[in-house]
Amino acid sequence: MVIRPALLPALAVFAAAARHQNFAHAAEELHLTASAVSHHVRKLESLLGSTLFQRHARGVTLTPEGRQLADAATTALADVSAVAANLKPDAGTRVLKISTVHSLVHCWLLPRLAAFLAAHPDIRLEIDSTPVFARFDEGGPDLAVRYGPGQWPGLVAHHLMDDAMFPVASPRLPGVEAIREPRQIATLPLISDLTQQGWRDWFRAAGVRGLELPAMHNFSDSADALRAAAFGIGATLARRHLVLDWLQRGELVRLPGPVMKARFSYYAVYPAHRPLSPAASRFIDWIKQEAQAAPWADEPGRRTPGVRRRRA
Template identity: 65%
Template sequence: MQLRSTLLPSLGVFAAAARHQNLAHAAEELHLTASAVSHHVRKLESLLGVSLFQRHARGVTLTTEGRQLADAASVALADVAAVAGALHARGDVVPLRVTTLHSLAYCWLVPRLPRFFAAHPQIRVEFDSSPTLARFDDNGPELGIRYGAGHWPGLISHHLMDEELFPVASPALPGLQGITRPEQITGLPMLADLGPQGWRDWFREAGVHGPQLPTPHVFSDSTDVMRAAVYGLGAALARKHIATAYLQRYELVRLPGPAMRARLAYYVVHAAHRTLSPAGQLFLDWLKDQAKDERTPMPAVPDELLGRPPAG
C-alpha cells in the first residue's frame, strides 16, 4: 500500500514511541503531549488495520506487526538523517578539478597530497589522469599538470620543475653487478617509453658512440616502464621525479653515467579565459612550493608494506 505524505509525521512519532516503548517518554522527546502521541499512533493503526502496541496498565509493548514497522521506520529515518547530514556538510566543501599525468601523480603528487589535505580539509579534489589532453572549457578541469615545452594554445602556463634523465635497473637484474661504466649498459636488456629523448640521446650525452643498442621493450606510460624495471625486465632511462620513489625504496638503483637534462619540463596550466578560484590558486601555490622544496624528502613506503623487517 502507498503511505500518504500526511501520515509521515505520524510515522516519525510512532518510531519514537517504539524506541522508548513509552508514550510519555516519546512525548517528552518530541515536545508533544502524551495524548498527541497516542493520536498519531492510532491514526497509523487505523490506516494499516493492525494494532501496533499492546496497551496495559504499566504502559505499552510492541506487537509483532508493530515491531516490523518500527524496524523499517528506524532504518528509513536513519538513512534520511545520514543523507541530510551529508547534504549539510557539502555546504562547507570546496570542489576542485585537476588533470595530471598518471606517472607524476603516482610517483610524485599522491605521496605529497596528505600535506595539502591536512592544511586545507575543506577542499575536495577530483583528479583525472587519463592520457588524453583535457579541454579547459567551462565544464572542464580548472588546473592541469603537463609535461612539455610550456606553450599550449589558450592556456596560461606556470613552470613547475625541470626534469633530467638517467639509467636505472632493479638491483636483482642479472649482470648488473659487473656494470661500472656507461658503455657496459648496452649489454643489458633495455626498456623505453615514448618520450622525445631516449637511449641514443643519453649514450651520446655519456660520450658513448658506436655500440649497437639492443631493441628495447617499449611502453607508452612511464609508470609501466618503472614497474617493468622493478620486475627485472631490463634497464630503463628514467625521469628523476618519476624514479625517486623507487630509488628511495631500493626497488631500483641508478646505473653509472650522467644525468641528462630533459628538453621538456613540468608546467601547471589553466584556461586563459577563466579566473582561478581561491581553491585553484591555493593548489597552484602549493604545487610550486612542493616543487622547489628539495629539503623535504620524498615520503617512503614503510618497510613492513614492502615485506622487509622494520629498520632498527
C-alpha cells in the same frame, strides 16, 4: 551603444575566437563549426560597425578595436564565472578538478597528496589522468598539469619543475652489479617509453659513440616502465621526480653516467580567459614547494654513479 541580450552568445564566441585567434580552434572549444563562429563574429561586427578581425590566408588577427573588445569581454566573462562559482550551495567545500598525466599521479603526486589535503581540509579533489589533453569547457578541469615546452594556445602556463633523466635498474637484475661505465649499460635488457628523449640521446650525452642498441621492451607510460624495471625486466631511463621514491625504497638503483637535462618541464595550465581559483592557486604553490624540497632539485647536471639517498 547597448548590446542586446540576444547578442551575448556572439560576444562569448568572439572572446573564444580572440583568445585563440583561430576560428577553427575556437569552434573546437565551443563545440561549434568554424562557419558558426565566423557568423557570430560578423554579427557582432555588424552591430558595432567595427572590424574586429583582419582576415588573411593564414588565419585571423585582432584589429586594435578587436583587442579592446577582447580585453573587456574576457574580464567581464571571468567576473561572471567567479561570481557563479561562489553561488554554489556548499560554499564550505571547494572541488578542485585537475587533469594530469598518469605517471606523475602514480609516482610523485599520490605519495605527497595526504599532506596537501591535511593542510587544506576544505578542498575535495577530482583527478583525471586519462591520456587525452583536457578540454577546458563547462564542467572541465580547473587546471591541468602538463609535461611539455610551456606554450599552449589560449592557456596560461605556470612553470612547476624542470626534469632530468638518468638510467636505473633493479639491484636484482642479472649483470647490473658488473656495470662500471655507461657503455656497459647497453649489455643489459633495455626498457623504453614514449618520451621524446630516449636511450640514444642519453648515450650521446654520456659520450658513447658507435653503439648499436639492442631491441627494447616498450611501454606507453613512464610509470609502467619504472615498474617493469623494478621487477627486473631491464634498465630504463628514469625521470628525476618520478623515480625518487623507488630509489629511496631500494627497488631501483641508479646506474653510472650523467644526468641528462630533459627538453620538457612540468607546467600547471588553465584557460587565459578564466581566473585561477584560490584552491587551484594553493595547489600550484604547494607543488612548487614540494619540487624545491626534493633531492636533485638543484642538480640537473651532476654526475654521480650509484644511488643517492636523501630525505625530502
